Amino acid sequence: MPKASSGLLSRSLAVYFKDLRLELRTKSGLNAIMMFGVTTLAVVSFALGQSGLSPKVLSALFWIIMFFSAMSGLAQTFIREEETGTSLILNLTAEPNSIYIGKLLFNLTLLITMTTIITPMFFVFTDASTDNILPFLVVLGLGVFGLVAATTLVAAIISKASVKGALFAVVSFPILMVLLMVLVGATEKIFDNESLSAVSSELQFLIAYVVVMTTISLLLFKFVWRE
Amino acid sequence: MYSLTVENLGKRFGARKVFSKIDFELHSGDSIAIVGSNGSGKSTLLKVILSLLVPSKGKVEYKNETELLTDDNFRDYVSFVSPYLNLYDHLTAEENLTFFATVSGFNVTGKEINNLLAKVGLEGRGVDFVMGYSSGMKQRLKYAVALLKKPEFLFLDEPTSNLDDAGKKIVFDIVEEYRKETVILIATNEKEEYELAKSIVRLT
Numbered sequence: 001m002p003k004a005s006s007g008l009l010s011r012s013l014a015v016y017f018k019d020l021r022l023e024l025r026t027k028s029g030l031n032a033i034m035m036f037g038v039t040t041l042a043v044v045s046f047a048l049g050q051s052g053l054s055p056k057v058l059s060a061l062f063w064i065i066m067f068f069s070a071m072s073g074l075a076q077t078f079i080r081e082e083e084t085g086t087s088l089i090l091n092l093t094a095e096p097n098s099i100y101i102g103k104l105l106f107n108l109t110l111l112i113t114m115t116t117i118i119t120p121m122f123f124v125f126t127d128a129s130t131d132n133i134l135p136f137l138v139v140l141g142l143g144v145f146g147l148v149a150a151t152t153l154v155a156a157i158i159s160k161a162s163v164k165g166a167l168f169a170v171v172s173f174p175i176l177m178v179l180l181m182v183l184v185g186a187t188e189k190i191f192d193n194e195s196l197s198a199v200s201s202e203l204q205f206l207i208a209y210v211v212v213m214t215t216i217s218l219l220l221f222k223f224v225w226r227e
Numbered sequence: 228m229y230s231l232t233v234e235n236l237g238k239r240f241g242a243r244k245v246f247s248k249i250d251f252e253l254h255s256g257d258s259i260a261i262v263g264s265n266g267s268g269k270s271t272l273l274k275v276i277l278s279l280l281v282p283s284k285g286k287v288e289y290k291n292e293t294e295l296l297t298d299d300n301f302r303d304y305v306s307f308v309s310p311y312l313n314l315y316d317h318l319t320a321e322e323n324l325t326f327f328a329t330v331s332g333f334n335v336t337g338k339e340i341n342n343l344l345a346k347v348g349l350e351g352r353g354v355d356f357v358m359g360y361s362s363g364m365k366q367r368l369k370y371a372v373a374l375l376k377k378p379e380f381l382f383l384d385e386p387t388s389n390l391d392d393a394g395k396k397i398v399f400d401i402v403e404e405y406r407k408e409t410v411i412l413i414a415t416n417e418k419e420e421y422e423l424a425k426s427i428v429r430l431t
Contacts, residue, residue, distance in 0.1 A: 007332075010329060011329065011330050011331075011332060014326055014329035014330045015330060018315070018318070018322075018326045018330075021317075021318065021322070022315065022317050022318070025317045026317055084313055084315070084316065085311065085312075085313035086313050086314065086315055088279065088311070088312055088313070089307075089312050089313065089314065089327070089372070090330075091279065092277065092279070092302055092305065092307055093302065093327050093330055093331050094330040094331070095299070095332075098330065226278070226298075
């Protein structure tokens with residue numbers, strides 16, 4: 001056998017670039033996410049118009065769009081492995097940790113791409129505004145990472161089930177509920193133009209959530225993937 | 228010297244017993260054919276030995292010269308070819324080979340990939356997408372993937388499935404080449420295939 005010459009990082013990047021390449025060729029995940037995000041945003045903006053919605057409603061709408069867009073596409077990376085029958089050979093050749101990290105990075109790329117497109121559109125269509133761009137970006141970044149950290153493990157679990165799409169949202173919701181509540185609260189304060197210090201406790205929670213979810217997922221993924 | 232020990236292995240799906248009391252020990256250079264009628268559990272036995280299914284009873288141990296291989300690292304030494312093992316259709320053959328090499332922890336050169344493709348009769352087809360391959364070409368490519376890591380344990384389930392005569396000869400040549408230094412398990416019903424192995428386990 002050839003001497004193993006690459007470590008966890010290059011193995012993880014191999015999984016990441018493989019998924020990225022497959023996504024660029026099939027566009028199954030990005031299409032699902034973008035279609036849901038843009039459609040929801042359009043419906044919300046047509047229904048409510050630029051009618052001076054309160055920061056509370058705006059922040060709730062924003063994270064509802066983010067949540068359901070994420071739900072529509074983030075499971076694809078694992079579901080595709082099951083549906084095309086490639087999970088078996090991946091299981092036999094790749095370390096579970098490299099699979100998890102590769103897929104986490106891929107989902108992060110997918111959601112960052114969606115966020116980059118949806119967020120400016122949200123501000124335009126709903127007339128939302130804030131002077132606190134930096135705190136908003138920090139909350140948004142942590143929110144995206146939190147969504148991805150929690151849902152990547154759930155995606156691996158539900159990919160083995162027969163009713164995958166519905167199950168993904170149902171299983172993810174309890175895990176994400178606390179995260180979404182904090183994100184809505186923090187975003188509301190930012191839309192209210194409160195200072196960065198006003199959201200410091202939310203930022204602490206978000207950082208802790210991301211660290212805990214990523215660590216737990218790394219520890220548990222092996223059992224989910226191989227059992 | 229590597230070895231594979233299967234001890235009192237049994238598997239049930241609910242109330243249905245698939246197989247039980249399977250015992251054997253193989254060392255580098257040994258080969259065994261698992262034969263039996265359709266539904267007798269040949270593929271299931273391979274999956275249990277490969278740790279893709281949890282056994283209902285018994286245990287499987289992989290060893291190298293000095294120590295037991297753990298559940299985390301025995302896969303580094305194992306290759307598996309089967310009709311139900313799928314490669315990535317939206318990647319080319321070369322991309323598939325490069326991916327499986329990197330994710331297994333080693334680098335592979337373009338020359339090595341070309342040599343492997345030539346070995347399985349796919350020279351010049353490395354840049355084609357796997358989705359455009361016939362079932363026989365896909366089976367050949369699975370052998371190229373399996374040989375990437377120069378395995379110490381080679382598992383073949385219905386090894387010549389989907390292959391034409393030239394493809395079968397390639398498989399027989401590969402088994403002949405590897406049987407001297409590798410542990411080989413073959414699950415099959417074909418007489419010409421189980422005659423490749425030194426001994427036979429018959430499932431009923």
